[in-house]
Amino acid sequence: MSQISAPSRPRVTSAGKVGSEANQRAPRNWKPFLLLVPAFLIVSLFFLAPLVDVFIRSITDPRLGLQNYVWLFTTETNITVTVRTFGTALLVTVVCVLLAYPYAYLMTIVGDRTRNLLQLFVMLPLWTSILVRTLAWMVLLQDTGPINGFLETAFGIGPLPLIRSTFGVALAMSQVLLPFMVLPLYSAMSKIDKRLLPAASNLGARPITAFFTVYLPLSRPGIFAGSITVFILGLGFYIIPSLLGSSKEIMISALMYQQISVFLMWGQGTALGIFLLAATVLILVVVGRLSKGASMFPGVEK
Amino acid sequence: MTSNEIAGTAPSPDQILRELNLDTQAISTINHAGISLRNVTKRYGEKAVVDDIDLIVEPGEFMTFLGPSGSGKTTTLNMIAGFASVTEGLLHIYGKPVAKVPAHKRDIGMVFQNYALFPHMTVAENIAYPLKRRKIPKDRQRTMVKDVLDMVRMGDYGNRSPAELSGGQQQRVALARALVYSPRVLLMDEPLGALDKKLREWLQAEIKRIHREVGSTFVYVTHDQEEALSMSDRIAVFNNGKIEQVGSSVELYERPNTLFVGRFLGESTVLIGKRAGSVDGGTTVDVAGHQISVPGDRVGDDLAVLIRPENIVLYQEGYRPDSASFQSVDVRVLGVTYLGSGWRYEVLLPDGSSGTVRVSHSSESFAEGSKATMVWHVESGVLLQDSGELGESTT
Numbered sequence: 001m002s003q004i005s006a007p008s009r010p011r012v013t014s015a016g017k018v019g020s021e022a023n024q025r026a027p028r029n030w031k032p033f034l035l036l037v038p039a040f041l042i043v044s045l046f047f048l049a050p051l052v053d054v055f056i057r058s059i060t061d062p063r064l065g066l067q068n069y070v071w072l073f074t075t076e077t078n079i080t081v082t083v084r085t086f087g088t089a090l091l092v093t094v095v096c097v098l099l100a101y102p103y104a105y106l107m108t109i110v111g112d113r114t115r116n117l118l119q120l121f122v123m124l125p126l127w128t129s130i131l132v133r134t135l136a137w138m139v140l141l142q143d144t145g146p147i148n149g150f151l152e153t154a155f156g157i158g159p160l161p162l163i164r165s166t167f168g169v170a171l172a173m174s175q176v177l178l179p180f181m182v183l184p185l186y187s188a189m190s191k192i193d194k195r196l197l198p199a200a201s202n203l204g205a206r207p208i209t210a211f212f213t214v215y216l217p218l219s220r221p222g223i224f225a226g227s228i229t230v231f232i233l234g235l236g237f238y239i240i241p242s243l244l245g246s247s248k249e250i251m252i253s254a255l256m257y258q259q260i261s262v263f264l265m266w267g268q269g270t271a272l273g274i275f276l277l278a279a280t281v282l283i284l285v286v287v288g289r290l291s292k293g294a295s296m297f298p299g300v301e302k
Numbered sequence: 303m304t305s306n307e308i309a310g311t312a313p314s315p316d317q318i319l320r321e322l323n324l325d326t327q328a329i330s331t332i333n334h335a336g337i338s339l340r341n342v343t344k345r346y347g348e349k350a351v352v353d354d355i356d357l358i359v360e361p362g363e364f365m366t367f368l369g370p371s372g373s374g375k376t377t378t379l380n381m382i383a384g385f386a387s388v389t390e391g392l393l394h395i396y397g398k399p400v401a402k403v404p405a406h407k408r409d410i411g412m413v414f415q416n417y418a419l420f421p422h423m424t425v426a427e428n429i430a431y432p433l434k435r436r437k438i439p440k441d442r443q444r445t446m447v448k449d450v451l452d453m454v455r456m457g458d459y460g461n462r463s464p465a466e467l468s469g470g471q472q473q474r475v476a477l478a479r480a481l482v483y484s485p486r487v488l489l490m491d492e493p494l495g496a497l498d499k500k501l502r503e504w505l506q507a508e509i510k511r512i513h514r515e516v517g518s519t520f521v522y523v524t525h526d527q528e529e530a531l532s533m534s535d536r537i538a539v540f541n542n543g544k545i546e547q548v549g550s551s552v553e554l555y556e557r558p559n560t561l562f563v564g565r566f567l568g569e570s571t572v573l574i575g576k577r578a579g580s581v582d583g584g585t586t587v588d589v590a591g592h593q594i595s596v597p598g599d600r601v602g603d604d605l606a607v608l609i610r611p612e613n614i615v616l617y618q619e620g621y622r623p624d625s626a627s628f629q630s631v632d633v634r635v636l637g638v639t640y641l642g643s644g645w646r647y648e649v650l651l652p653d654g655s656s657g658t659v660r661v662s663h664s665s666e667s668f669a670e671g672s673k674a675t676m677v678w679h680v681e682s683g684v685l686l687q688d689s690g691e692l693g694e695s696t697t
Contacts, residue, residue: 193416193418193421195414195416195418196418196420198383198385198405198414198418199412199414199418199420200420200431201384201404201405201406202383202384202385202405202406202408202410202411202412203406203431203432203435203479203480203483204406204407204409204432204435204436204483205406205431205435206406207406209435210406213431214420214422217422218421218422
């Protein structure tokens with residue numbers, strides 16, 4: 001009741017508060033919450049319970065203590081792999097922003113038919129198995145593949161290390177993750193008032209100035225949402241790095257696999273997993289602070 | 303004259319105009335106009351949205367573009383603003399040819415229909431935006447923003463975000479942003495369209511006051527004829543990509559040139575008929591057997607007589623005025639509306655169409671379905687050519 005005229009809040013939010021309070025005061029109907037039960041059961045049994053198990057293993061295997069985390073942060077390989085993983089995910093994110101931004105913008109200015117077609121082109125890769133696409137990249141990028149063959153005959157450049165390198169990994173990951181950047185960007189851009197750019201130019205802004213002072217700031221929520229999704233998904237990639245990357249330059253998911261399946265070091269493997277989870281949550285929190293007001297999740301309005 | 307000296311070897315605007323075989327008179331008109339459009343055409347593909355229009359807007363004038371949607375008024379405004387290219391013709395602003403100048407270099411203010419305020423900036427930042435683009439020092443920006451906010455009576459709202467303002471307040475901020483750099487031309491595209499009636503009337507008065515204060519050339523686009531009549535120095539009536547008539551509110555209302563203009567502005571009663579003969583200084587029109595006299599003459603045999611509803615009086619059926627200076631036709635009352643200040647009758651005219659009559663309280667009252675005689679002074683009838691097109695009536 002007393003919050004209705006909370007003085008420190010701007011009017012818009014306090015109005016929203018009034019609405020949600022009215023909902024709470026209405027007689028509670030608990031039956032709709034039964035709809036949550038199946039999802040709740042599945043998440044508890046198959047996600048939360050294993051997660052707790054993973055956490056417990058990371059501090060008890062082989063014996064109780066933080067030795068697995070000490071190992072994690074003191075072993076040089078681990079640090080290198082972590083830095084490489086974050087670096088690759090960041091590179092992929094930047095590549096995706098650069099590729100997706102003009103594409104999403106194009107989607108906002110074309111007619112409905114063309115837009116549907118463009119949307120289809122974005123979604124098409126998502127409907128193809130990631131394994132098939134990775135194998136296709138292997139064929140294309142290998143030393144005797146068509147790209148290197150073309151470079152050899154046309155420019156006389158000997159086989160470039162397109163595969164078994166960070167380049168190949170980043171290329172294939174960008175292709176897989178591009179839709180997760182295009183869709184939130186398009187969603188943010190389609191909400192920008194079309195008259196704002198003519199208004200800016202009428203007020204004396206050159207096209208490039210109008211873009212940086214008006215369009216880019218207004219599309220930032222989309223950049224944030226897309227980048228977060230792409231970056232976090234990129235951290236956990238396993239198939240692409242193991243098939244297209246160098247075995248000497250593995251990423252963190254491969255390291256985990258190695259610890260658990262090859263060395264049977266369950267404690268160290270699970271510690272890596274918990275570390276990756278904690279890092280992800282931390283990034284979400286920090287970016288959430290930075291992007292104040294913007295929704296972090298594509299398609300979810302605040 | 304000075305522009306000749308500045309231009310040096312490059313052909314001056316005047317030389318270009320002379321090459322187009324314009325006489326000195328025309329060149330002088332273009333050079334002294336606030337905005338000059340000469341044979342301006344805008345084509346999208348084959349279709350001419352604006353079709354060969356000529357218009358001079360005087361410096362400091364309040365000119366309104368009035369017309370139904372799709373008549374070309376907004377396209378013309380967009381050409382002046384630089385958002386639409388000119389397909390053919392000459393467009394000059396204060397004597398400068400601007401057809402090839404991009405929008406951001408035209409130095410024209412514009413108020414958009416949906417305000418187009420930048421949602422990620424405060425009110426003050428919005429207004430400072432054009433000043434920043436013009437590299438005006440920070441402290442001067444602050445005083446300019448404050449002054450213009452005071453002028454639109456929004457002095458306390460500088461730190462608000464546009465989303466926190468009402469429609470009327472947003473519109474005043476948009477006006478302030480368009481005025482802060484003192485442009486010589488201010489364009490307004492249906493700026494009050496989204497507001498309710500009370501607020502609209504108040505803002506109309508505000509815009510008129512600001513026009514007097516800043517003295518710039520205002521071009522105002524609207525489809526609301528009342529708004530046009532009450533605000534403008536002159537009105538240009540657009541229809542089908544052409545300008546039907548340009549004139550003051552009084553001229554357009556009392557002496558329309560075309561049936562479209564007469565019908566579009568205000569209420570009207572129109573009798574359609576054929577030429578029956580001429581009397582000295584006037585014409586007789588045959589309207590379904592009634593011989594109606596009207597002053598003046600027009601080309602063609604298909605004629606129309608337009609009378610404003612407030613110039614008509616209703617009498618009992620069969621009444622015949624004894625003076626030749628009054629005209630009458632028999633009508634049937636189709637509908638009665640009480641206006642407060644009087645009555646409005648919808649009547650069936652002899653030619654089968656319906657007309658409007660407005661009478662004050664003192665007159666006799668008629669019931670729906672009753673017969674009556676409609677009487678008006680011969681001088682209040684306007685003779686027009688019957689173009690055959692049905693005018694869009696707006697009330």
